[in-house]
Amino acid sequence: MSWFRRLMYGRYGNDGLNTFLLILYFILALMYVITKLLVFWILSLVPVLLMLWRMFSRNFARRRAENQVFSGLTKPFIRFFKPLSGMLKTKLAHVKDNTHRYFRCPSCKATLRVPRNVGKIEITCPACKNKITRKT
Numbered sequence: 001m002s003w004f005r006r007l008m009y010g011r012y013g014n015d016g017l018n019t020f021l022l023i024l025y026f027i028l029a030l031m032y033v034i035t036k037l038l039v040f041w042i043l044s045l046v047p048v049l050l051m052l053w054r055m056f057s058r059n060f061a062r063r064r065a066e067n068q069v070f071s072g073l074t075k076p077f078i079r080f081f082k083p084l085s086g087m088l089k090t091k092l093a094h095v096k097d098n099t100h101r102y103f104r105c106p107s108c109k110a111t112l113r114v115p116r117n118v119g120k121i122e123i124t125c126p127a128c129k130n131k132i133t134r135k136t
């Protein structure tokens with residue numbers, strides 16, 4: 001991979017915006033494969049060429065500024081999806097772990113893990129000190 005490193009020397013390389021452009025390219029390419037409409041193939045060239053141009057660019061300041069704008073635009077979406085991924089993680093942990101039970105703190109939504117089969121217990125949330133009584 002040394003030729004690649006030499007090629008990329010002094011070039012901007014990858015960032016969040018380029019990853020997004022690549023995903024966009026794959027989506028459009030897939031649309032072309034499914035629909036066989038040439039318009040999707042032409043559209044798919046836009047993000048991929050833009051990505052390559054940004055990757056090999058030597059203007060770091062401009063590329064960084066673009067990425068910053070992109071991050072600013074996507075932040076609300078990430079903020080929206082983060083709790084969802086947290087919920088999914090809790091669910092998956094619940095499935096894997098059969099020695100503990102998982103509860104969600106009703107006041108701060110933190111995940112509380114307690115040992116299984118110890119009867120009815122009072123759980124104190126470590127984050128907000130809220131107390132809940134649950135059967136394990």
Ligand SMILES: [Zn+2]
Pocket residue numbers: 105106107108109110125126127128129130
């Ligand atoms: Zn809490």
